[in-house]
Amino acid sequence: MELKKIESIIKLFGNSKLTRLKVKDGESEIILENKIFTGKNIVSSAASTSASPHNDLTAVKEKKDQEVISAPLVGTFYTAEAPGKSPFVQPGEKVKTGQTVGIIEAMKMMNEVKAKKDGIVEKVLVADGTAVEFDQPLFQLKD
Amino acid sequence: MRGIEVVASGLATTIQDIGRIKYQSAGFPSSGAIDHQAHCLANALVNNEENAATIEYCLMGPTLKFTMQTFIALTGGTVQPQLNSHIVPMNQAVPVHSGDVLKIGNLKHGRFGYLAVAGGGIQVPEVLGSKSTTLRIELGGFKGRTLEEGDLLPTCDVYTMPSLASRKVSVETNNTTQIRFVKGPQWNLFSEQAQHKFMVQTYHISNQADRMGYRLRGKAIEVSQSNMLSEGTVLGNVQITRDGSPIVLLADRQTTGGYPVIATVIAADLGKLIQFSNQMAFNFVLTDIETAVKELKQQIKKIQDLRKLWQQKRYMEPIGPARKAALKIGKLF
Numbered sequence: 051m052e053l054k055k056i057e058s059i060i061k062l063f064g065n066s067k068l069t070r071l072k073v074k075d076g077e078s079e080i081i082l083e084n085k086i087f088t089g090k091n092i093v094s095s096a097a098s099t100s101a102s103p104h105n106d107l108t109a110v111k112e113k114k115d116q117e118v119i120s121a122p123l124v125g126t127f128y129t130a131e132a133p134g135k136s137p138f139v140q141p142g143e144k145v146k147t148g149q150t151v152g153i154i155e156a157m158k159m160m161n162e163v164k165a166k167k168d169g170i171v172e173k174v175l176v177a178d179g180t181a182v183e184f185d186q187p188l189f190q191l192k193d
Numbered sequence: 194m195r196g197i198e199v200v201a202s203g204l205a206t207t208i209q210d211i212g213r214i215k216y217q218s219a220g221f222p223s224s225g226a227i228d229h230q231a232h233c234l235a236n237a238l239v240n241n242e243e244n245a246a247t248i249e250y251c252l253m254g255p256t257l258k259f260t261m262q263t264f265i266a267l268t269g270g271t272v273q274p275q276l277n278s279h280i281v282p283m284n285q286a287v288p289v290h291s292g293d294v295l296k297i298g299n300l301k302h303g304r305f306g307y308l309a310v311a312g313g314g315i316q317v318p319e320v321l322g323s324k325s326t327t328l329r330i331e332l333g334g335f336k337g338r339t340l341e342e343g344d345l346l347p348t349c350d351v352y353t354m355p356s357l358a359s360r361k362v363s364v365e366t367n368n369t370t371q372i373r374f375v376k377g378p379q380w381n382l383f384s385e386q387a388q389h390k391f392m393v394q395t396y397h398i399s400n401q402a403d404r405m406g407y408r409l410r411g412k413a414i415e416v417s418q419s420n421m422l423s424e425g426t427v428l429g430n431v432q433i434t435r436d437g438s439p440i441v442l443l444a445d446r447q448t449t450g451g452y453p454v455i456a457t458v459i460a461a462d463l464g465k466l467i468q469f470s471n472q473m474a475f476n477f478v479l480t481d482i483e484t485a486v487k488e489l490k491q492q493i494k495k496i497q498d499l500r501k502l503w504q505q506k507r508y509m510e511p512i513g514p515a516r517k518a519a520l521k522i523g524k525l526f
Binding site for chain 2: 122123124125126155156157158159161181184
């Protein structure tokens with residue numbers, strides 16, 4: 051396939067709402083997939099499989115705003131109080147507003163990450179000991 | 194008592210001025226604002242002396258309630274401060290009134306920010322000639338500690354501010370990744386390869402960073418294992434520890450040190466360095482003492498020129514709030 055042709059296919063695909071596109075032209079074959087879309091889709095499909103893709107997306111967006119605990123500052127994220135100790139929370143556990151769910155170490159200071167609302171931890175999005183950015187989602191919650 | 198009430202403390206929020214510089218020979222760390230320039234600019238914006246005590250916050254800014262009338266300015270690391278839920282700009286003198294709540298919020302860029310309050314800053318008692326806090330020895334500032342919820346910081350009522358309308362400076366975005374240094378006292382103790390390595394490699398600030406010093410991440414520098422006598426430390430000294438990693442000594446540094454000092458970061462570039470994030474790659478560039486002095490003088494002059502400008506403009510339109518009585522009369526009609 052010509053490079054120009056591939057380019058125009060990518061452009062078309064980018065402007066469309068498709069999640070996957072397969073083009074076969076003689077010997078060559080090109081498959082385009084919108085990973086970001088699918089990624090979100092996977093998260094939401096766990097919550098509801100029946101809704102249409104469009105509705106799923108908005109649902110996830112709302113979820114992101116309300117049901118994610120994000121990093122209040124830049125630093126290193128820890129799931130437990132000390133190495134070897136059990137984590138503050140595990141997936142499936144209930145958390146209450148103000149409960150400590152993790153620790154972020156920054157400038158040699160330990161800062162507790164607290165839940166902003168009640169919920170159940172669905173997923174821990176960041177591994178213990180990783181560097182996190184400001185506002186990076188750490189936990190996914192569900193009601 | 195009137196003043197500023199701490200509603201939420203933020204992270205490592207302390208009272209700082211330009212430091213307790215005269216007692217280092219007796220072993221007292223100088224402390225003071227870690228970003229000296231940002232502290233001085235904040236004070237200039239609200240017509241304070243440069244040594245007036247400001248509130249320094251680290252990564253997470255505090256939330257404060259004012260129980261008096263004054264003017265404030267926020268400088269340093271980027272924040273999106275809200276005064277009674279309205280966003281207020283940084284690097285600008287802003288009037289505040291009794292009952293106003295200022296939420297500084299988290300720093301989006303940089304590590305340290307400053308809040309200056311007109312009327313001579315935060316009125317904490319001086320200890321050994323300074324209002325700076327040294328946390329390690331619980332000295333000075335507000336009871337020698339970081340601010341806590343419920344603390345009441347004494348400040349003075351201020352009703353007038355000459356040329357209020359022009360008291361703002363643009364927020365500088367500095368994209369330079371070069372930090373200039375002059376040769377340290379033990380420069381010649383390092384091999385030529387080690388000196389070269391120090392200058393060509395890129396460094397990052399490690400997690401081992403606080404107001405005392407920043408340990409840097411990079412390839413190890415070969416260091417002579419012979420012992421040296423401890424010497425007095427200087428702000429910006431770059432020590433090379435036994436394992437070959439550099440530590441830049443900052444505001445709360447110990448007064449003496451026994452590791453060889455390969456370099457001293459020039460004062461004009463220290464503010465840049467201390468605000469770098471962990472992800473920022475930078476390198477050291479050799480300069481001479483003349484340049485170092487010239488650059489620092491320029492920085493000082495910049496703030497002095499602003500002060501002069503605001504002073505000159507005080508009788509030009511729009512005239513800032515100039516008389517307390519006039520304000521009261523103005524309110525009547």
